[in-house]
Structures are given as structure tokens and as C-alpha cells.
Amino acid sequence: MTDNIGNYALHAAIWDWGGHDRTEEHEYWCHYAAQYGKNVLIPFCAIGETGAYMAHRGFTTTAFDITPEMITEGKKRFDHVPGLQLSEGDVTDFYFDIPPADFCFATDFGHIHTIEKVKKALLCINRHLREAGILAIETGLCAKESNYTPNKTFYPKEQVYPDKKIWKTGDSSNDSKTGRCYISQTVYIENRNSNVEQFNHSFYLQCYPRDAWLSALEECGFEIRSEYNNREKESWREGDGFWIVEAVKKRTYPLSTDEVMYLLREYHGVPCMNRIEWLTANDMVKMNKHLVLCGQKPRKGDWLHEIYKNGTARYCLLYIDDIPVARGSVEPYSDAMWEAADIRVAREFRNRGLAKEILRFLCVDILSHGKIVSCRTERDNIAMRNALETIGFYLDGGN
Numbered sequence: 001m002t003d004n005i006g007n008y009a010l011h012a013a014i015w016d017w018g019g020h021d022r023t024e025e026h027e028y029w030c031h032y033a034a035q036y037g038k039n040v041l042i043p044f045c046a047i048g049e050t051g052a053y054m055a056h057r058g059f060t061t062t063a064f065d066i067t068p069e070m071i072t073e074g075k076k077r078f079d080h081v082p083g084l085q086l087s088e089g090d091v092t093d094f095y096f097d098i099p100p101a102d103f104c105f106a107t108d109f110g111h112i113h114t115i116e117k118v119k120k121a122l123l124c125i126n127r128h129l130r131e132a133g134i135l136a137i138e139t140g141l142c143a144k145e146s147n148y149t150p151n152k153t154f155y156p157k158e159q160v161y162p163d164k165k166i167w168k169t170g171d172s173s174n175d176s177k178t179g180r181c182y183i184s185q186t187v188y189i190e191n192r193n194s195n196v197e198q199f200n201h202s203f204y205l206q207c208y209p210r211d212a213w214l215s216a217l218e219e220c221g222f223e224i225r226s227e228y229n230n231r232e233k234e235s236w237r238e239g240d241g242f243w244i245v246e247a248v249k250k251r252t253y254p255l256s257t258d259e260v261m262y263l264l265r266e267y268h269g270v271p272c273m274n275r276i277e278w279l280t281a282n283d284m285v286k287m288n289k290h291l292v293l294c295g296q297k298p299r300k301g302d303w304l305h306e307i308y309k310n311g312t313a314r315y316c317l318l319y320i321d322d323i324p325v326a327r328g329s330v331e332p333y334s335d336a337m338w339e340a341a342d343i344r345v346a347r348e349f350r351n352r353g354l355a356k357e358i359l360r361f362l363c364v365d366i367l368s369h370g371k372i373v374s375c376r377t378e379r380d381n382i383a384m385r386n387a388l389e390t391i392g393f394y395l396d397g398g399n
């Protein structure tokens, strides 16, 4: 179920009612992003003003928002801007077919009301970033004490629209126990005939403790790079209520020069034709039969036992007429990402699509555990690279 986010739908057409010049804020994001590259991902974009500004300045921006009315309004205003892609999307579950982003920033995670959903969002963002791409999050941390700000009226800096006047009233309260900030606003719209309409815009923003953020980021494939307490980038200190965290998408692998790395973006699967089975720790005989068939030395002793005990991999074999002709493994690279690895086909069984079949089997397994699927291959292995691309992988590291 969608969290209650208030009435952004009715807000869309008058989103810029405040009459403030946002150039400084937009420039801030341009400077920030420019350190990392041109491709920028912007969740919670509302009507996409920042995305449009950045696109004007030469960035390729993908800006998205869950409220369809926001995107419709944004398209009315910015559809002509080259380099801007405005889309509807839920940050906790999105996929855009775009080149991996260099930089993503998010200032509105308060709308995500559980840490589980925050993690879903972080995983989705991670999937859209290039290796070592940057995610900057601005958020409030939990208030130390509860407080209440009484009802106030807010007027725009100057009235923005020729045919209507807008103002707002609102109060807010912070609950230190739950980490929630309740905001209750009424938006007033007076038309040319002095008729006043109003709508209510009430919701709460959820704060999380810094520790919860740090472990969520870590779990979703990020490393913390910096923590600030303001946009002037002064270091964050214990007790500061505002937090800017800059996280880098973990380099998934120290790639060797002859390797490339792929991540699965959208699985295009068909059922496997041949029998593929997971090996148990006791299946050393089957494994050795397969290794010999591949022209490799049989392994001695309790090799599979050791690997299974340490949790470094799980193996499967593909059988044709009961002969174990191909293998693959799943290697948990991190909590968030597992690798489809060590795919091998015995020489005389090559060119029959068996590697692709093993790869699909591994993808289905990894996806069923809710993990990101990665796969490395040699730069020159064109057959494997083609197989990866047909299945829905994209190149994330190496060339």
C-alpha cells in the first residue's frame, strides 16, 4: 500500500506557488553532480524543476515522482528540455532503461515510512548507479525531544500566477519516540472572483536513527564516504539533527584488466530445457566427474564441504543423459548482491546454449532471494557477453 503522502496531486499545478528563486539550490546540485559525471538520477522530483535546470546545464537527468499529477504538470512545463526524462515512478520499486547514473540525490526520504521500504529504495537506486557512483541523501535524524510548532500562515514571496492568489496555513509536531514529524497544512486558492477554495495537505515524515541508515546503506551495497550537517559541507557531529550522507556504490569487484562485469537489470527468462540440480556438500563424486569432463583436475578431499561450510559458493550441474556437462555457482558477494559465477561447459557440449541455460538457472535462484545478480566474464568472451545481454544484463564495469 502507498504511504499517505498528503495531497501532492492537488498541489501539482501550484507547486511553485512560493515565488522563490531556486537558482542557488539548483546550482548546488549541478556542482555536486559535476564531480562525478553527467548522468543524474532524481527521485521525489515533484514537477522536476531541478532536473530541468540541470538538463539545461548539460546533464542527462532522469527525474521521477510517484504522483502522476506532478509528472503531468512537469511535462507541460519542461517537455521541450533536451536531456530531461520525467517519469512516474515509486522510489521503492522502479526500473528505468537508462545508462548507469553517476550521481543520485534524494531529499525526501521522510515520505518512506518503514526502514524495509527505505532498503528497497536504496537497492533500486543502487541498481541504477554505475560502479562507484554516488548517492547523496539529505534527511532529518530523530529529534531528541518532542516539540510543536503552532499554526502559522505562509504567504508567497510574490504571487506567482496571474489568475489566482495562493497562501497556506500549517502546524507541525515532532514525536521524538516514533521519529515522526506530523505536518498539517491547508492550501488556499483565491480566484479572480475572490472565491476561495482550499484543500488539506497532511502527512507525516519518518526519521530514522543514523545507525539504521548506516546499516541500511551498507546492506544495500553502499559505503559511506562523507557525512555533513549542512550544504556548506561542515562535518556532521553527534547530536546534529540534519544529516547529509554521501555514499558510494561499492565497487563490486576488483576487476582484472581482462574482465568485465555485468549486472542484471530486467530478467528475460525462459524455462530451462535440461536437468539442472544443486550439488550438496556430499556430491564431490559428481563434481569430480564433471571436472574431468571439462579437462580439469579432480578436487581432493572435502573441497565442496569446505566451500559450503564457509558459505562462499553453491554449485549446480547441468546433465545431458545423466552426464554432468556444465556447471555454475552462486557466490554471495555482499548482502545485497550475489554473483552468478564459474560457468563452465565441457568442450564437446559447447555452442548449444548450455552456458545461457545455467546462467538463467542461477538468475532465477538469486532473484528468488531478492538479491541483485552480477556476473563477471572475460572481456574477449563475446559469446558469454551476448548471452548476458540477451538475458537482461548490462555492462557495469570494464569496457
Ligand SMILES: C[S@@+](CC[C@H](N)C(=O)[O-])C[C@H]1O[C@@H](n2cnc3c(N)ncnc32)[C@H](O)[C@@H]1O
Pocket (backbone or CB within 6 Å): 005, 008, 043, 044, 045, 046, 047, 048, 049, 050, 064, 065, 066, 067, 070, 089, 090, 091, 092, 107, 108, 111, 112
Ligand atoms: C516535498 S516534495 C519534493 C520536492 C522536490 N524535491 C522539488 O525539488 O521540488 C515530495 C515529493 O515526493 C513524492 N513522493 C512521495 N513518495 C514517493 C515515492 N515512494 N516515490 C517517488 N516519489 C515519492 C511526492 O509525490 C512529492 O512530489
